[in-house]
Amino acid sequence: MGDRFSQMVSFAGYLPEKQVFTKSFAGIDDLPRSLDFVRLTGIDSHHEASKDQGSFELAIEAAKKALLRANLEPSSIDLIINASVSKMDNNLSQHLSPSYATSIAKELGAINAQTFDVSNACASMITSLMIAESRITSGKIDYALIVSGEFITPIIHEAKRRNLYLHPRALASLTVGDGAAAYILGPSKESGRIRFSEPFTLAQYNKHCIGQASKKHRGPQMRTKARDLQNGVINNLGIFLQRSVNYMDLKWDKIAHTYSHPTTPKAVKKGAKIAIEIFGEINFLHNDSADTANTASTTHGVLLEKSQNSGYLRSDETVFMVSFGSGLAIMAIYFNLPEGVENW
Amino acid sequence: MVVMLSWESSKIGDTQLLKSTIKLAKKAVQKANIALSDIGLIVHGGVFRENFRTEPAFSTHIQGELNVHCTGISFESESCFSFDVTDGSCSPHIALQSIADILPSMKNKYALLCIGDDRPSKHCEWNQESYCIVAVIGLSGNGPKLTSVDFDNSSLDVNVRSSGYFDDGIRRNRIETTGEIKSVKEMYIDDYYSGDNQWLSGQHMHEFLIRMNGHNDTLEHCIVDRSGKSTTAKWVF
Numbered sequence: 001m002g003d004r005f006s007q008m009v010s011f012a013g014y015l016p017e018k019q020v021f022t023k024s025f026a027g028i029d030d031l032p033r034s035l036d037f038v039r040l041t042g043i044d045s046h047h048e049a050s051k052d053q054g055s056f057e058l059a060i061e062a063a064k065k066a067l068l069r070a071n072l073e074p075s076s077i078d079l080i081i082n083a084s085v086s087k088m089d090n091n092l093s094q095h096l097s098p099s100y101a102t103s104i105a106k107e108l109g110a111i112n113a114q115t116f117d118v119s120n121a122c123a124s125m126i127t128s129l130m131i132a133e134s135r136i137t138s139g140k141i142d143y144a145l146i147v148s149g150e151f152i153t154p155i156i157h158e159a160k161r162r163n164l165y166l167h168p169r170a171l172a173s174l175t176v177g178d179g180a181a182a183y184i185l186g187p188s189k190e191s192g193r194i195r196f197s198e199p200f201t202l203a204q205y206n207k208h209c210i211g212q213a214s215k216k217h218r219g220p221q222m223r224t225k226a227r228d229l230q231n232g233v234i235n236n237l238g239i240f241l242q243r244s245v246n247y248m249d250l251k252w253d254k255i256a257h258t259y260s261h262p263t264t265p266k267a268v269k270k271g272a273k274i275a276i277e278i279f280g281e282i283n284f285l286h287n288d289s290a291d292t293a294n295t296a297s298t299t300h301g302v303l304l305e306k307s308q309n310s311g312y313l314r315s316d317e318t319v320f321m322v323s324f325g326s327g328l329a330i331m332a333i334y335f336n337l338p339e340g341v342e343n344w
Numbered sequence: 345m346v347v348m349l350s351w352e353s354s355k356i357g358d359t360q361l362l363k364s365t366i367k368l369a370k371k372a373v374q375k376a377n378i379a380l381s382d383i384g385l386i387v388h389g390g391v392f393r394e395n396f397r398t399e400p401a402f403s404t405h406i407q408g409e410l411n412v413h414c415t416g417i418s419f420e421s422e423s424c425f426s427f428d429v430t431d432g433s434c435s436p437h438i439a440l441q442s443i444a445d446i447l448p449s450m451k452n453k454y455a456l457l458c459i460g461d462d463r464p465s466k467h468c469e470w471n472q473e474s475y476c477i478v479a480v481i482g483l484s485g486n487g488p489k490l491t492s493v494d495f496d497n498s499s500l501d502v503n504v505r506s507s508g509y510f511d512d513g514i515r516r517n518r519i520e521t522t523g524e525i526k527s528v529k530e531m532y533i534d535d536y537y538s539g540d541n542q543w544l545s546g547q548h549m550h551e552f553l554i555r556m557n558g559h560n561d562t563l564e565h566c567i568v569d570r571s572g573k574s575t576t577a578k579w580v581f
Contacts, residue, residue, distance in 0.1 A: 327400035
């Protein structure tokens with residue numbers, strides 16, 4: 001084992017200003033079987049990009065904030081990985097080639113960075129962090145920026161254009177929001193400041209959530225077997241957590257902050273119940289997505305930003321984040337918070 | 345870094361990527377003398393997917409069709425992890441790098457490298473030749489060793505880009521490419537090979553694999569993307 005390791009240098013989340021209340025588009029009269037969508041999901045509202053914003057502009061906001069907090073020049077970044085699922089501009093065109101990270105690097109002035117995109121649905125960020133951590137620990141690079149801007153609320157509008165009585169698999173599209181997140185990783189002489197679980201893809205669930213271009217009009221659509229997908233998570237979560245805590249050599253009661261991918265706040269509560277039954281109480285579960293909804297790959301970063309803004313985070317405290325992505329990817333990351341996080 | 349233990353490569357139809365990948369993967373795994381259950385990582389590299397699909401990762405469909413560890417998690421169960429990477433035509437090298445980054449930490453020490461593209465829809469202009477490549481990658485063993493992947497963005501023109509958009513005139517999704525593409529032709533000199541920058545990533549890898557046969561020292565493989573950015577993989581035999 002060498003004496004070079006990795007650490008979280010900074011992170012940032014960004015939410016666009018416009019807030020949209022769930023009741024304004026998913027009221028009881030709008031949905032099949034008079035569903036009370038707010039009660040069912042726990043989502044009160046989400047944020048939506050402005051007319052001038054797409055995935056790119058959102059990503060740049062988070063990336064700039066993360067660079068500022070890390071006190072790093074863009075030219076110091078050796079690797080930029082874009083983890084956005086949507087890669088959608090404000091005109092609803094989907095970026096394909098070259099990598100989105102290439103454009104992000106150009107905009108930031110990160111002239112020395114290798115750039116590429118990782119695609120693993122909502123688990124893209126944690127997958128990207130895993131790649132970056134390995135590169136830093138092996139000594140190939142010093143600093144990596146992992147960034148994502150998710151402009152996904154057009155799927156809400158697509159779903160609303162459908163008859164949801166006839167297309168119940170579009171209902172999950174009403175649970176999303178726009179947002180962005182960025183992380184900067186760098187070298188450390190101390191081991192264990194970032195740890196990953198064994199990553200799992202349970203591909204038997206790979207047809208349960210499909211995102212693609214709408215064939216009828218401009219923009220994306222998503223179709224989800226939400227209950228089956230949630231059951232896939234819930235049925236495997238307990239053993240996944242036990243294996244992960246053991247594999248990552250963690251002490252549950254020493255974890256200061258816990259975040260789960262918030263498909264909905266209600267779903268996170270269900271998952272937390274399983275964890276509590278196995279390990280005991282969670283010190284601080286940040287189940288705080290009632291006003292952000294599910295911002296896809298950026299969810300953990302958005303929630304970390306909220307926690308930081310609320311003054312909950314302190315230097316060196318520990319964070320455990322569980323990530324799920326359609327496919328079905330299940331993985332977790334544990335890290336120590338950056339020095340000075342409380343002063344950002 | 346990593347070793348390419350076996351590989352299969354074939355020209356395919358415009359919309360046969362998954363079917364072809366599965367067929368080639370089974371052959372490549374057999375050739376590497378391992379079992380499908382030995383696979384712990386599947387990484388797909390490419391740009392274009394059926395109907396501009398964004399999730400889940402294409403590699404999860406490969407894993408599902410191959411039925412690699414598609415079981416619930418138990419205390420003893422083995423695992424496979426799948427994800428996609430993309431960077432235009434340079435995607436194969438990014439996929440190889442990502443495998444080299446992550447495979448050492450996986451319990452199962454074999455990975456599938458899968459490369460290729462699907463025509464998103466019949467309404468998309470498609471002058472490309474589609475190829476599918478599958479390789480079994482390990483940390484050691486007999487085969488070409490990937491020693492490094494370098495990148496060069498000095499000729500990058502960010503105005504050259506492709507996107508998917510909905511054509512309101514025909515009410516269908518299409519591909520739009522903007523910017524002026526500077527042509528880079530195929531070049532093969534001694535221990536250096538670079539393909540035509542009009543090719544998709546699958547063709548880049550297919551043509552390289554053909555030229556790799558017969559080499560017994562080193563071979564550098566450069567992929568230049570239409571945007572001008574490039575990656576170079578160095579292989580030692």
